[in-house]
Amino acid sequence: MKKTIALLPGDGIGKEVVDVTVEILKAVAEHFNHQFQFNYGLIGGTAIDQKGNPLPQETIEICKQSDAIILGAVGGPKWDQNPVELRPERGLLALRKELDLFANLRPITTFESLLDSSPLKREYVNGVDFVIVRELTGGLYFGKPSERVVKDGEDAVVDTLFYKRKEIERILVTAFEIAGKRRKHVTSVDKANVLESSRVWREVAEEVAARYPEVTLEHMLVDNAAMQLIRSPRQFDVIVTENMFGDILSDEASMITGSLGMLSSASLSSTGLHLYEPIHGSAPDIAGKNQANPIATILSAAMMLRQSFGMEEEAKAIEKAVDNVLNSGARTADLANDEKAISTTQMAEEIKNAI
Amino acid sequence: MKKTIALLPGDGIGKEVVDVTVEILKAVAEHFNHQFQFNYGLIGGTAIDQKGNPLPQETIEICKQSDAIILGAVGGPKWDQNPVELRPERGLLALRKELDLFANLRPITTFESLLDSSPLKREYVNGVDFVIVRELTGGLYFGKPSERVVKDGEDAVVDTLFYKRKEIERILVTAFEIAGKRRKHVTSVDKANVLESSRVWREVAEEVAARYPEVTLEHMLVDNAAMQLIRSPRQFDVIVTENMFGDILSDEASMITGSLGMLSSASLSSTGLHLYEPIHGSAPDIAGKNQANPIATILSAAMMLRQSFGMEEEAKAIEKAVDNVLNSGARTADLANDEKAISTTQMAEEIKNAI
Ligand SMILES: CC(C)[C@H](C(=O)O)[C@@H](O)C(=O)O
Ligand SMILES: CC(C)[C@H](C(=O)O)[C@@H](O)C(=O)O
Numbered sequence: 001m002k003k004t005i006a007l008l009p010g011d012g013i014g015k016e017v018v019d020v021t022v023e024i025l026k027a028v029a030e031h032f033n034h035q036f037q038f039n040y041g042l043i044g045g046t047a048i049d050q051k052g053n054p055l056p057q058e059t060i061e062i063c064k065q066s067d068a069i070i071l072g073a074v075g076g077p078k079w080d081q082n083p084v085e086l087r088p089e090r091g092l093l094a095l096r097k098e099l100d101l102f103a104n105l106r107p108i109t110t111f112e113s114l115l116d117s118s119p120l121k122r123e124y125v126n127g128v129d130f131v132i133v134r135e136l137t138g139g140l141y142f143g144k145p146s147e148r149v150v151k152d153g154e155d156a157v158v159d160t161l162f163y164k165r166k167e168i169e170r171i172l173v174t175a176f177e178i179a180g181k182r183r184k185h186v187t188s189v190d191k192a193n194v195l196e197s198s199r200v201w202r203e204v205a206e207e208v209a210a211r212y213p214e215v216t217l218e219h220m221l222v223d224n225a226a227m228q229l230i231r232s233p234r235q236f237d238v239i240v241t242e243n244m245f246g247d248i249l250s251d252e253a254s255m256i257t258g259s260l261g262m263l264s265s266a267s268l269s270s271t272g273l274h275l276y277e278p279i280h281g282s283a284p285d286i287a288g289k290n291q292a293n294p295i296a297t298i299l300s301a302a303m304m305l306r307q308s309f310g311m312e313e314e315a316k317a318i319e320k321a322v323d324n325v326l327n328s329g330a331r332t333a334d335l336a337n338d339e340k341a342i343s344t345t346q347m348a349e350e351i352k353n354a355i
Numbered sequence: 356m357k358k359t360i361a362l363l364p365g366d367g368i369g370k371e372v373v374d375v376t377v378e379i380l381k382a383v384a385e386h387f388n389h390q391f392q393f394n395y396g397l398i399g400g401t402a403i404d405q406k407g408n409p410l411p412q413e414t415i416e417i418c419k420q421s422d423a424i425i426l427g428a429v430g431g432p433k434w435d436q437n438p439v440e441l442r443p444e445r446g447l448l449a450l451r452k453e454l455d456l457f458a459n460l461r462p463i464t465t466f467e468s469l470l471d472s473s474p475l476k477r478e479y480v481n482g483v484d485f486v487i488v489r490e491l492t493g494g495l496y497f498g499k500p501s502e503r504v505v506k507d508g509e510d511a512v513v514d515t516l517f518y519k520r521k522e523i524e525r526i527l528v529t530a531f532e533i534a535g536k537r538r539k540h541v542t543s544v545d546k547a548n549v550l551e552s553s554r555v556w557r558e559v560a561e562e563v564a565a566r567y568p569e570v571t572l573e574h575m576l577v578d579n580a581a582m583q584l585i586r587s588p589r590q591f592d593v594i595v596t597e598n599m600f601g602d603i604l605s606d607e608a609s610m611i612t613g614s615l616g617m618l619s620s621a622s623l624s625s626t627g628l629h630l631y632e633p634i635h636g637s638a639p640d641i642a643g644k645n646q647a648n649p650i651a652t653i654l655s656a657a658m659m660l661r662q663s664f665g666m667e668e669e670a671k672a673i674e675k676a677v678d679n680v681l682n683s684g685a686r687t688a689d690l691a692n693d694e695k696a697i698s699t700t701q702m703a704e705e706i707k708n709a710i
Contacts, residue, residue: 089548119479119585140516146551155520157555161495165510191599193444196501200512226607230474230585244546248603252581
């Protein structure tokens with residue numbers, strides 16, 4: 001197959017982890033006889049520096065001409081004092097909106113060989129395997145007004161949590177579709193005892209559930225979900241929730257496995273052009289030092305092969321290679337306990353050789 | 356001293372835990388030569404059943420005539436299908452607003468004797484000691500509009516995150532005051548990379564911090580905070596945040612110690628009339644069975660003695676008694692591992708005797 005992949009390395013360690021992931025993808029292409037073309041685009045702080053815009057129009061074009069997108073990470077202290085519109089994360093938010101990347105999928109699974117690096121006890125973590133489906137283009141992130149106002153003569157500020165019913169429906173459909181291929185259990189997280197949007201969310205969830213009789217729907221309040229993720233994470237199969245709740249809960253959930261550097265994500269769009277990225281940030285403190293763990297990005301590439309290109313075997317080959325390399329004891333600095341830490345490029349090299 | 360205490364047992368185990376707490380308070384009164392008068396009020400489901408209103412006017416009056424309020428818990432499956440305005444938690448929300456209970460304080464501390472009941476490893480949990488200061492009368496909880504709307508001809512829904520600058524200021528002042536008496540570190544949690552309200556929050560935090568030069572202010576994004584609570588909870592001294600973030604993070608934090616049944620809270624008002632309650636819910640599954648852990652409510656009463664009545668010695672006497680009883684191995688069902696579980700009343704009895 002011939003595929004075009006947009007690469008948006010972004011800032012900090014983004015470049016390093018994307019670079020080595022490209023090497024892995026080249027190896028896969030060779031081994032399985034595919035042709036991957038890579039097109040680089042600027043985003044985030046790097047784009048601000050070079051183009052004065054965290055998401056240049058050019059980058060959008062590059063994405064639209066591709067079959068899938070791999071993103072590194074955006075952000076860094078260099079741009080922290082910038083005005084809002086010139087902050088790296090605005091590039092990411094704008095890209096989500098521009099490409100209608102409405103469904104963020106974050107699988108949370110444990111790696112047998114890394115179980116002990118979790119802050120949680122082994123008996124809580126062992127066997128955890130769920131997916132968080134986060135709505136990504138609505139809610140408080142994009143609602144208007146979002147501005148300073150004067151109310152009763154006093155300074156005040158307002159943000160708006162806005163959803164169209166259809167936006168709620170499509171993210172729930174995504175969750176039920178995924179659950180249908182898994183253990184058939186959806187936990188819909190809301191705050192229906194306080195928010196009207198959550199009450200609509202609950203109604204729509206019930207409607208969608210009726211179309212998937214083989215999938216069980218459970219409602220859970222967001223505060224309780226924040227507890228349950230720690231108390232018994234194994235209970236979850238698919239968690240679906242709105243944008244802000246998803247932002248908080250998915251980062252909380254990333255701690256369960258104790259290996260942030262291992263977690264990948266996909267952001268699915270309505271158009272079929274999806275984006276894949278590690279969930280970790282740009283880690284400015286170790287940027288340029290060849291120390292970053294590239295596995296999250298490499299596994300994101302595997303997600304891309306499976307989800308966007310239908311290359312199941314190829315995806316498995318990468319995942320298997322990662323497993324083998326970890327089992328052999330190879331560790332980047334973030335994972336190393338007693339083992340000697342290897343570099344970003346060494347880790348990628350080992351994974352490449354294992355394919 | 357002579358003090359009037361409003362008691363709002365509410366639903367489920369609320370009655371049981373408040374009943375035994377009254378016994379403890381009577382023992383304290385006798386021992387330290389005080390006079391406590393107790394006035395009972397209805398709230399939540401029980402109030403709906405008896406008065407058709409989750410917060411009868413009578414209850415508000417009883418509270419206003421008292422020096423402090425102790426609440427049990429509200430809610431239960433019996434009222435889950437009720438229309439919004441006839442749900443038990445509306446009573447609690449209305450009470451917060453009515454009495455301007457704007458600052459919710461939740462101390463998260465570990466009990467040496469219970470360390471092993473945490474889902475987190477001992478080395479993460481040992482020595483954890485922080486307070487979450489949650490804004491309780493603003494934000495998404497009370498902002499208008501909160502309603503279904505039609506937008507571009509489509510069904511939609513909106514909730515509103517609204518804060519007056521003064522509301523943000525007073526909760527930050529509360530946090531800095533508390534930090535000044537502790538380890539002098541405030542972590543202000545927001546989502547300034549997305550929300551305008553968070554950007555105002557950050558500005559106000561800086562302004563308030565300038566008035567407390569001895570206290571260090573740190574800003575943390577809410578998604579990162581959700582991670583840090585698990586990854587290294589010992590880093591925190593005082594966490595301050597808006598209503599919804601506080602709801603989620605404080606429930607997450609309650610899992611750190613692994614003993615939900617031990618955690619108390621205070622909701623402070625601008626008028627000096629404060630409310631104290633356990634953080635656990637009404638636990639309908641064990642209601643009426645004399646199995647509930649009363650310690651969270653008993654410790655809430657201790658907070659009341661200290662905070663509302665300035666009775667430091669009396670508060671310490673209760674806290675010391677709880678410690679001693681736990682060290683002696685007494686455990687209610689929620690805490691028991693190998694030990695034989697004792698009942699609500701037995702636990703209270705032991706604490707009373709230890710005072
Ligand atoms: C960078 C930030 C705006 C973003 C978000 O809040 O969505 C990030 O936290 C994420 O989860 O991808
Ligand atoms: C019952 C509910 C409305 C309430 C809240 O969300 O504030 C509860 O979760 C709490 O934290 O006290």
